[in-house]
Amino acid sequence: MQTKEEVTKELTGAGVEQEIAELIGDEFMLAELTAGLDKLLDSEEVEEGCAEDIIRMAGREEEGEIKFGDIELKVNxxxxxxxxxxxxxxxxRAIRTELNNKKLDAILNGVAEKYNKSKVVPREAVGIVAAQSIGEPGTQMTLRTFHYAGVGAIYITLGLPRIIEVVDARKKPSTPAMKIKLTGEYARNRNKAEELAREIEKTYIRDIKSEIDVSRKDMSVWVSLREKELKRRHIEKEEVKEKIEGMDSDVHVEEAEDGKLRIQVPNKSYQELRKLEKEVNNLSVKGIEGIMRGIVRRENEGDGEYMLYTEGSALKKVRGIEGVDFSRTTTNNIxxxxxxxxxxxxxxxxxxxxxNTLEEQGLDVDVRHVTLIADAMTMExxxxxxxxxxxxxxxVSVLSRAAFEVTVDNLLDAAMYGETDELKGVTENVIVGQPIKLGTGAIELVARGG
Amino acid sequence: MKKEKVSILEHGLVPKHEIVGAEEIKELLDKYKIKREQLPKIKLSDPVIKEIKADTGDVVKIRRQSRTAGKALFYRLVIG
Structure with missing residues (x-):
């Protein structure tokens, strides 16, 4: 325990006036005070280096001077x-010592004013502004560009074709791909990540066979597998055997002395065996439907965590697989x-x-325009x-639709169904030669006489 | 391969959805002078709606992470 004298001394040493230091000394033991400060420093609100300021501010009670907590409160x-x-x-906080209440109020009012001025004015044609703000940079984009994800050999459509794809809301992008983040050991250990990549990669017999043929001599299908591929993909020959036998109840597989697999089905003609050969060729051995390839990469130019890039996308199916951090896994298939x-x-x-597509092309488009487009696309x-x-x-407007595309069809349909045009939008008013209801045109003002 | 499904609500792309009470809906509609049907929509079949068990006609409040404002509120009407 500290004495009152010690507390006062320490406080004055920290720049607190003698009188106030004594007052504090009466009430607190410094140990308590610093414990309180430590607690404050631990909380997110207070930054490092605040301790002295808090002590200094404790001594400021004069009118107009800022008290601790005022900044937080007033800004909020x-x-x-x-x-x-x-x-x-x-x-x-950085200039807190120079602040007083008057200054703080002035700053806050100034900021609020600036913010309100920067807001979009009611009736502003934000859609047109957004369209042009994306359209213009679009002219600078490469028309046909594919790109690699990282250094690996995964193609991803980028540039203008990708923007068009997104805006067109295609059911499937031309190059579906996923970024799979990993958890724990999988994110740290390259071998574990590789293992997972092989696990989810869709593998068919055709990917691992070196030869498949039907022999007339013994009426059976012969498959020879590539040992190297089996090892790389962590597949046991036994697994393959089981998979083939699982095709049908009377399919029988046995391994010959030279390692080839002999597939026998009783009472089958040569033609039928030919068909079976094709089926076996396209038989899936392991992996997730839709994922053609998985490549392990490190984030941040080689020193971050390991993650997987995949060719093909199957978001639903990777959910729940051990090692996959689903909450951070994304696909380019919207x-x-x-x-x-x-x-x-x-x-x-x-x-x-x-x-990301715009940034990758070095184009700086304000996110608000993109946000507006995304909002409009998902509104319904x-x-x-x-x-x-x-x-x-x-x-809703017939004229607007007719002006956009397939004019005759739209007008014909409208005439057939007896549609009415309320002339509320921009296009239809331009067509009939009226002022458009936007900006100043949106308000009907009548000057009062006299 | 272990199957231990992670809730979609945990996903980084999914903002927090919550069902809004009657009073707050009235406040909201009064503030913007709109009718309920004029709100943006969300389908009953939406996976998040299924997860939070909202029903047709409910209004959900979405707490979005905004790149410009930090936090932003958005409302959608659940439709069948």
């Missing part, structure tokens, strides 16, 4: 988004994400895919394409 109260709040808190993880996840995936609860069959096709 102001009407700005969380991200700006966080940034502001960090910056304010329809699949909508199916397995829901519409909100699909929205996030659209944003990520588009931003399912991923809709932007185009004739999706968003543009779903418009």
């Amino acid at each position: 109260e102001s009407a700005i988004p969380k991200r700006i709040k966080d940034e502001l808190k960090k910056k304010l 329809a699949e994400i909508a199916d397995v993880l829901g519409i909100e996840a699909a929205r996030n995936a659209i944003i990520d895919e588009m931003m 609860g399912e991923v809709k394409s932007i185009g004739r069959h999706g968003l543009a096709g779903g418009k």
Whole structure:
């Protein structure tokens, strides 16, 4: 236990006025005080180096001077988004000693004002701005580009074709691929990761056989397997045998002396054996349907955790496999994400895919434009394409639809069903030569006479 | 290969969904001066909706991680 004198001395040493130090000394033992400070420092709110400031501030009671906690409180109260709040808190903390209440209020008001000014004005045509903000950089994108994932030999469509794919809401991308993150030992140990890659990779007999043929002499199908492939893919010959025998109850397999597998089925003609040969060739031995290849890579240019890139995608099926960290596993197949993880996840995936594609091409498009597109595409609860069959096709206005694509069809259908056009959108008002209901055109003001 | 299914709610791409009470729905609709049907939709067959056991007509609140705002709230109406 410390005496009052010790406490006061230590406090004055830290820059606290004598009078206040004595006051504190009466109430607290320094051990208690520092324990409290340590606790504060442990919590996320307070950053390193705050201790002295807290002690110094404890001595400031004059009017207008800032008290500890004021920054936090006032910033939280102001009407700005969380991200700006966080940034502001960090910056304010750095200059906290120079602040007083007046200054703090001025800063907060200034920030709130700037934020409100930067907001989109009601009736602004955000869709057009978004379309142009993506369209223009689109002209700079390569038209046909494929790229490797890492150094491995996995092709992934990138550039403009990829953007089109996302916006078209294709059921399956031209190059489906997954990024599988791993857990624990699998993420640290290359061999474990390789093992998992072989485990999920779809393997057919045709991938591991060196020869398959029908022999007329003994009326059976002969398969010879490549030992090297078997070893690489961790497959036992016994497994293959069982798989083939599992095809049908009267299929019998035996291993010959030279290691070849002899497949016999009683009472089969040569033609039927030929058919069987094909079936055996396409028989799956192990792995997940849809995953053609798995490649192990390290994150961050070779010093991060191990992860798998796969050619082909099967998000649903990798869920629950030991070693797979499902919560961080993604695919470039947005329809699949909508199916397995829901519409909100699909929205996030659209944003990520588009931003990554644009960034990869060195284009800097504000995320808000992409967000708007993703929101519009997912508004109805399912991923809709932007185009004739999706968003543009779903418009209420006949004239707007007719102006977009297949004019005659749209007008004809509208005439047949007796549709009405309310002339509420942009296109239809341009067509009939009226002011459009956007921006200043959205408000009907009448000057009062006199 | 062990099968121990991870909940989809744990997935990094899935934001938090929760069913909204009647009072909050009224506040929301009043704030934007809209009708319930004007809210964005989410299907009853959506895997997250199945998981949180929401029903047709419910409104779900989604706490999104926003790249610009940090946090953002979004509402969807569950449709059949």
